[in-house]
Amino acid sequence: MKDNTVPLKLIALLANGEFHSGEQLGETLGMSRAAINKHIQTLRDWGVDVFTVPGKGYSLPEPIQLLNAEQILGQLDGGSVTVLPVIDSTNQYLLDRIGELKSGDACVAEYQQAGRGRRGRKWFSPFGANLYLSMFWRLEQGPAAAIGL
Secondary structure, eight states, X not given: OOOOHHHHHHHHXXXXXXXXXXXXXXXXXXXXXXXXXXXXXXXXXXXXXXXXXXXXXXXXXXXXXXXXXXXXXXXXXXXXXXEEEEESOHHHHHHTTGGGOOXXXXXXXXXXXXXXXXXXXXXXXXXXXXXXXXXOOOOTTOGGGGTTO
C-alpha cells in the first residue's frame, strides 16, 4: 500500500481552512514546493477540494475536523474500534481479521480507496466528507436472524 504519511500531514496543516504558501508547507514538511504540489494532487485524487491561489498558496474551502483516534477510543466502554485515516475498505479490513473479532468490533476511516457498496458496487468515499464505518456482529442464529434489520 502507498505511504500516505505526507498527504496526511499536509491535510492536517490545511485543516484550519486558512491559506498556506507552498514554501511554508515545504519548510514545515522538509520538502520542495514541487513535492508539495505532488502531494496536493494526491489530496485532490482523494476527493479533497484544495484551492490554489497564486501569491497566497493552498487552502481548503472551509476548516475540517479530522477523526481523533485518542478521543474516539476514550469514549468506548467495551468493544474495539480501529481508527484509520486511509484504508482500502473498512469492510475488507474486518473480513481479513474475522477470526479474531468479537461482536461490536468496528473499523472507521476518513477515506476508503476501494470502498464497496451493496452487491460489490463501487463506493465513492471522499476524504473527510463522511464517516466510513464497518462493524462486525456475530449472529448466533445465523443470517436468518438479520432479515428484519
